[in-house]
Structures are given as structure tokens and as C-alpha cells.
Amino acid sequence: xxxxxxxxxxxxxxxxxxxxxxxxxxxxxxxxxxxxxxxxxxxxxxxxxxxxxxxxxxxxxxxxxxxxxxxxxxxxxxxxxxxxxxxxxxxxxxxxxxxxxxxxxxxxxxxxxxxxxxxxxxxxxxxxxxxxxxxxxxxxxxxxxxxxxxxxxxxxxxxxxxxxxxxxxxxxxxxxxxxxxxxxxxxxxxxxxxxxxxxxxxxxxxxxxxxxxxxxxxxxxxxxxxxxxxxxxxxxxxxxxxxxxxxxxxxxxxxxxxxxxxxxxxxxxxxxxxxxxxxxxxxxxxxxxxxxxxxxxxxxxxxxxxxxxxxxxxxxxxxxxxxxxxxxxxxxxxxxxxxxxxxxxxxxxxxxxxxxxxxxxxxxxxxxxxxxxxxxxxxxxxxxxxxxxxxxxxxxxxxxxxxxxxxxxxxxxxxxxxxxxxxxxxxxxxxxxxxxxxxxxxxxxxxxxxxxxxxxxxxxxxxxxxxxxxxxxxxxxxxxxxxxxxxxxxxxxxxxxxxxxxxxxxxxxxxxxxxxxxxxxxxxxxxxxxxxxxxxxxxxxxxxxxxxxxxxxxxxxxx
Amino acid sequence: xxxxxxxxxxxxxxxxxxxxxxxxxxxxxxxxxxxxxxxxxxxxxxxxxxxxxxxxxxxxxxxxxxxxxxxxxxxxxxxxxxxxxxxxxxxxxxxxxxxxxxxxxxxxxxxxxxxxxxxxxxxxxxxxxxxxxxxxxxxxxxxxxxxxxxxxxxxxxxxxxxxxxxxxxxxxxxxxxxxxxxxxxxxxxxxxxxxxxxxxxxxxxxxxxxxxxxxxxxxxxxxxxxxxxxxxxxxxxxxxxxxxxxxxxxxxxxxxxxxxxxxxxxxxxxxxxxxxxxxxxxxxxxxxxxxxxxxxxxxxxxxxxxxxxxxxxxxxxxxxxxxxxxxxxxxxxxxxx
Numbered sequence: 001x002x003x004x005x006x007x008x009x010x011x012x013x014x015x016x017x018x019x020x021x022x023x024x025x026x027x028x029x030x031x032x033x034x035x036x037x038x039x040x041x042x043x044x045x046x047x048x049x050x051x052x053x054x055x056x057x058x059x060x061x062x063x064x065x066x067x068x069x070x071x072x073x074x075x076x077x078x079x080x081x082x083x084x085x086x087x088x089x090x091x092x093x094x095x096x097x098x099x100x101x102x103x104x105x106x107x108x109x110x111x112x113x114x115x116x117x118x119x120x121x122x123x124x125x126x127x128x129x130x131x132x133x134x135x136x137x138x139x140x141x142x143x144x145x146x147x148x149x150x151x152x153x154x155x156x157x158x159x160x161x162x163x164x165x166x167x168x169x170x171x172x173x174x175x176x177x178x179x180x181x182x183x184x185x186x187x188x189x190x191x192x193x194x195x196x197x198x199x200x201x202x203x204x205x206x207x208x209x210x211x212x213x214x215x216x217x218x219x220x221x222x223x224x225x226x227x228x229x230x231x232x233x234x235x236x237x238x239x240x241x242x243x244x245x246x247x248x249x250x251x252x253x254x255x256x257x258x259x260x261x262x263x264x265x266x267x268x269x270x271x272x273x274x275x276x277x278x279x280x281x282x283x284x285x286x287x288x289x290x291x292x293x294x295x296x297x298x299x300x301x302x303x304x305x306x307x308x309x310x311x312x313x314x315x316x317x318x319x320x321x322x323x324x325x326x327x328x329x330x331x332x333x334x335x336x337x338x339x340x341x342x343x344x345x346x347x348x349x350x351x352x353x354x355x356x357x358x359x360x361x362x363x364x365x366x367x368x369x370x371x372x373x374x375x376x377x378x379x380x381x382x383x384x385x386x387x388x389x390x391x392x393x394x395x396x397x398x399x400x401x402x403x404x405x406x407x408x409x410x411x412x413x414x415x416x417x418x419x420x421x422x423x424x425x426x427x428x429x430x431x432x433x434x435x436x437x438x439x440x441x442x443x444x445x446x447x448x449x450x451x452x453x454x455x456x457x458x459x460x461x462x463x464x465x466x467x468x469x470x471x472x473x474x475x476x477x478x479x480x481x482x483x484x485x486x487x488x489x490x491x492x493x494x495x496x497x498x499x500x501x502x503x504x505x506x507x508x509x510x511x512x513x514x515x516x517x518x519x520x521x522x523x524x525x526x527x528x529x530x531x532x533x534x535x536x537x538x539x540x541x542x543x544x545x546x547x548x549x550x551x552x553x554x555x556x557x558x559x
Numbered sequence: 560x561x562x563x564x565x566x567x568x569x570x571x572x573x574x575x576x577x578x579x580x581x582x583x584x585x586x587x588x589x590x591x592x593x594x595x596x597x598x599x600x601x602x603x604x605x606x607x608x609x610x611x612x613x614x615x616x617x618x619x620x621x622x623x624x625x626x627x628x629x630x631x632x633x634x635x636x637x638x639x640x641x642x643x644x645x646x647x648x649x650x651x652x653x654x655x656x657x658x659x660x661x662x663x664x665x666x667x668x669x670x671x672x673x674x675x676x677x678x679x680x681x682x683x684x685x686x687x688x689x690x691x692x693x694x695x696x697x698x699x700x701x702x703x704x705x706x707x708x709x710x711x712x713x714x715x716x717x718x719x720x721x722x723x724x725x726x727x728x729x730x731x732x733x734x735x736x737x738x739x740x741x742x743x744x745x746x747x748x749x750x751x752x753x754x755x756x757x758x759x760x761x762x763x764x765x766x767x768x769x770x771x772x773x774x775x776x777x778x779x780x781x782x783x784x785x786x787x788x789x790x791x792x793x794x795x796x797x798x799x800x801x802x803x804x805x806x807x808x809x810x811x812x813x814x815x816x817x818x819x820x821x822x823x824x825x826x827x828x829x830x831x832x833x834x835x836x837x838x839x840x841x842x843x844x845x846x847x848x849x850x851x852x853x854x855x856x857x858x859x860x861x862x863x864x865x866x867x868x869x870x871x872x873x874x875x876x877x878x879x880x881x882x883x884x885x886x887x888x889x890x891x892x893x894x895x896x
Binding site: 272273 | 594597605608643644645646654655710713714717718721725726727728732838839840841843847848850851
């Protein structure tokens, strides 16, 4: 609810840091935690039954086998676990593990669309009518079969609630267009041709109609009505969610080891505590919201490592394309050449990032690897500035970033120095996330330069390009450049209504070419999301996808 | 004035304080920056959706109308919908408050059980080693930040020694009756759960207890010393009554009023400390709920939590006043002059 995946990148970064400022001594705690971290490891080897059973939130001390239990420790508590309301990463992790969708994502990078509850699907010539054939061996956790009626009910429920991930289908899908042809066939007629539609379906959980209807509205907050690989057995608000493996699940369990019979999602707001739990092996996987320092700490443990996959977290610095002097492409190019990207990657981000080539991360299909990669070249920068009617000294710009996000603040400081070499003055201004989303609704209040992480929702270039660069998207936090290019608009529109993927790739490649020539923003870096992980956990791959990056059913215990 | 009417008047006088507090909290929460509806719906939400949520929440009404509506709802147990949990704040508070209540009550019990004897020992040994050691302890107890102690204790007892759990309330919860794990597990005669609840309580409750323990020890010491110098104590001593008996039976009883005051005041104070302790120990209580509410600008939840905290303070103060009235009748008449 309160945090969509997008805002969580900003919002939680801020809040967590604020919390740390209050707590102050966490740095110390982490340091000490590290010292303590190595000892219990032996303790547990010597005395495994006792050590973990006692200290563990999930261990009952009743001798239950801890090896088959996986603990995911996170600083974030879910607002809701109703699958039609879930929106942030944590909530989606729950949803994708407990509920099946029509389609799912594989854990490749980029993730591929694979069949979920569907064995076959087909789109008619009008490019708007989809027919899905459901598998006949899927059952809900209470034993009921998954039917076409349940699918229709789930879609209707989501559209009517207008919460969670439902924005993905706004303007595309409405309850009227969904019908059950027979027991296992569902037809969806979309309101418009929307090529990425099929890629959004992995975020549409299917619930058991009979069960949801038989209970009150809050029932789904403590129970599940899904058919997924895990089922909810306990929900203690703000404390933990306990999932149990659904042995009747139709999908495949991993080769190479035993899947985890139990998954505990332990909510631990203090990251010093999470570090301690990783040290004593009470936790197996952390979330992505900890400080670099904590990840270093976890990385130095013998029994754990840090996953640092670079996937889909591009950081842009938007430039105001409709205000002087940034409305001049030469000024924008001069700035693009003046920034020291190498220092950003190596020092500010300590290597946990890659340079971003153009607007699209290269992990996404359709990425164009031939477009200009602006690297620091002061001569070039000066040459472009000379082409413009401005002198460096004439230019004074404001750069805003989400206050508390040290990475974007440090980038601002570095850019201040870099641009000073051209004579350009850069003023830094930190602002709370809520103020930034307000500022960018109007070209007047939008500042000259804005640092923002773009987010990722469905595996389609559209998810990055349309909300940020199509002129219809102006006024949202994702399009603070006020970029306007009719050719780009046209291509983005066409790509939405073209079903053929190869044709779409061509269009998106052209968009990227046009855009890098226009340099409407600094395409700074694609950041790695970091996760601490115990070495005993096999099968872990971060595919960068909301929810799907923690597909517990693909993990196994490798001892 | 009789004691009963004194108590009655004292309770009545709490009402305007509560109303004043509610106004203050309500208006302050309304001037927090950021649009709560936008925050609740996320940056992808359409302007129409945000407007409709604002209407639904009454945020477009004048603040005074919002306040009156809120107070009217409050008397029917409706504290508005939390933007983060989507539930009525009253339901959330009923869910989360017992955890905090249990934590601060056990914390206070530890503080009293340890603080009073420490104070007496120090008082009996004025200016000797025990007294100085006690003073040093009290100094640390009051001045060390609770969350820092919390992290240290957690490192030592949970991660290093592995004796106590680091986080959470209980391994497997008994059926919820009161929401207090110690009580519920006893009702369910589930002693394993009771032990687990105790083990989970140990570190956070002890951490919370440190500051009030030091307060109580200091207060007990000074009132004990004062009382000890009175003539009747010398009389008892000369009658050959054992020193221990004098200390615990006679002196403690009459010097305890001041300590009681401190206990009641610290009890209100403990809720404040709980805000940090609950974060460190992942204790799923009201204080943690409140921290999330503040960070997420969840205005109804902020108002709800702050009201409960304020109410605990008001009640604690009231209890202190009533106790004073009980122990020292002069206080009761003071108000009439």
C-alpha cells in the first residue's frame, strides 16, 4: 500500500537511514557484531540442535529439524498480505511464493516468461483477445481445484479494489473483458492493444473464490487462499510470517538438494540485529535495504556471502529539457561529458554498479549496445559548451536528490567539482521524497537536475521507457526531464501496439539511439542490489525482479 | 475533603488535560509535510485516486471539522484507518499494545525488584564502597542510551553466548486471549511457551529496566538515609532489634512513598524508551508500530499511538497525585485554598 516498489527505493532508504541516525551507534554495533560473528559459528557446529533452536525465532526448541527451515530476515514489515493489495518487494515476495499466477518469471537475467497456471495461451488477430488454457492439476491449499472461475474472480477483485499492482492494468484490462469459457479456459479481451500485457501477468495472483467469499475482508491478512509452492501457516504482525512447503504443488522443486520445508520471513527492524543473526546463522538471507557497511560485514563471514548482481536499478540524473540553459542539447552534452562516472562506480558505489549505457539497462531485452556511452572527456565537454551560446560562468544549476540517500548526495558533490571545471555552478538541494514527487508535477517547480532511481515492474522495455520519456508521462516522478521528442513518442506508442517482439526490439533500439543523441538526462549507473546470503543456501539467483528475486521454491539446502 | 472525592476530582481534572493533548497531537499531525493520501497510494497512483482517498479520509475538510469528527469517532472506538495497515487504528492498538504493556510491566518489575534492594544496601552503607558502587551504577544506568545497552546485551547474550533469543516475543504463540504472552501461555497451561516468552522478554525488559532501576535505587537510598536518621530508628536500634528487620520492615515502609512516585512516573517514561528497544529487539509492539507510523506519515496511527502514550502519562501522573493524597492528606486540602 504505502510503498510501491518504486517509492521503496527512495522512501525506505530515507527512513532506514533516519532510523539509523536516531540509533546512532549502529556502526559500532555492526563492528562489534562482526567480532562476535565468527564465534557462534563454531558453537553451532559443536552443538547445532541447541544453539539455533533456542535463539531462533522459528525454532521451537522442540527438536524440529532446522536444516529444512530457511530464514529470510528483513527490516521491512508488510502493510498487507492480501495478494490484491501487495505492492512493495517484501509483499510481492510473499505473494509470488504463496500464490500462483497465470504466467511466471524464470530466474534468468533477463527473466523469461514461463507458464504458471497456464499450459497454453493464444492471442487473436485483433491483438486484444487472449485465450488461456489452465492446467488441470493445480489445486488450492485447501484442496479445491483451480478453475477458470477463480481466475475471473481474481481479476475482477483486483480491478475493483484498485490497489496494489492494479495500476499495471489501468486502461488495459477491465472486469467486463474477462470471462470463463469453460472449466479450464479463460478469455481476456483487453481494452486496447498493449503489447507488454502478457509480461504483467506474473503479478496477478489467483485466489480461491469460494474461500475468499466465505470469509470477511480481513481474512486474507492472516490466511491464504492460494495454490502456490508455499502456504501460510502463521502470521504474527510485525514479527514474522511462517510458510510451509506445499508438497502437492504442480511445479518443479529444485535439483541438487532438498527444498526448504519451512520458510520464515522474520521482520527485524534493526540492521545490527540482522547482521548478528547472519553471524550466528539464525538468518539465511537478508533484504536489500542494509548499509554497505553491514554487507561488508556479512561478506567477511566464513559461512556467508553477499549477492551483488547488477540487474535493473538504473540511476538517472534528469535534466530539465524545457528550461534554459538545459534546453540546449549542447549544454546537456557538455555536462554529460564532464561527469566522472568512473569515480562514481569505483568510489561512491565501491564497485557495486555498472555504467549505464543509454536509458535501458543492458540486462533488459532490447538494449542497444551501439549507442553513445558518454565518458568523462573535458575537451569534448568544452567543445560542446563552445557550440552553445553560453559561457560556463553564465550557468548556475540546481541539483536535487532525496535527502538521506548518501549515494545521490555524493554524486551531487562530485558533479559540483566536475562541472566547476567548466565554470558551471551547481547548487545541491536535498529534499524529502514526498517533496520531490510534488516538485516534478509542474515544469515550473521541477529543478534543473534531479537524481532518481528508476524502477522496474514488468520485463519489458516499456516499463522503463514509456513512463520516463513519453511526453504523455510528463508530471510524474519518473519523467522529470520534461523530454519531448515526437519521433520518440511515436516509436514508444507503436511499440506498445506491436505484438511481434523482433519488430518491437527494432523500435526500442531506435528510441535509445535518438535519446542518447538528445542526452535528456545523465544515464549514470545501474546499481547492484545487495543481499547477504548463507552459503548453505543453494540455487539463489537475483534476477532483479520484484518478488521473484526471492523465489523460495528454487532454493535448496546444500549443507 | 475526603479521600474519595479527592480521587474523583483528580480523575475529572484529567479530562481537560486529555482533550488539550488530543487537540495538540491532532493539529501537529495535520501540519506534517507530505500528502498522506499520496504516500499511502504510492507514486504510481493517479491524481483521481489520491483525491478520492483525501475525500474519503476527510482531509479536504477544515481541520476543526476533522478534529470534531475524529473525537466523535474516538468515543465509538473508531480511530480512523491506518494508511499502512489498512485497518482501524483502534484494532491495531488493541493488537500491538499488549506486547508493549507486557514489556514495560516486566521491565518495571525488574527495576523495582533490583532497584529497591540496591538503594537500601547503598543507604545502609552510606559513603562506603557499596554506596559508591551503587552510585556509579546509577550514573551509568541513567546516562547510557538504552538502545546502545540493548545492542551490547544482544551481542553478548544472544549472538556470542547463545543463551537468549535476540528477537521476537515467543517461539510458538499460545491462543490469543489477553495478548500478554506470559498470561496467555499460563491460561493455555503451555509451560514451554511460558518459558519461551520469558526468555524472549529477558533482554529487552532488562534493558528497559536499567534507567528506572537506577532512579529507584537513588530515590530509595536518599529517602532511606533520611528516614534512617529519624529518632524512632535510634529507639529501635537501642531496643536491640536486628538491623535488617529495622531496615526492611520499618524504615523501608515509611520511606517508600517517594519511591512509589518515581515508579509511577518512570512507568510512563518507559513507553518512550520502548520506541528504541522494540526496534532493536524486533519486538512487535505499539512503540514499533508508532515508529513506522511516523516514518510513513500515517497520520491516524501517529495520533492514535501518541494519544495512548499521552494517556499512560496522564494516568501515571494521576496515580502519583492520588498516592500523595493518600500518604499525605495535606495535599488533598491544598487544592481548596
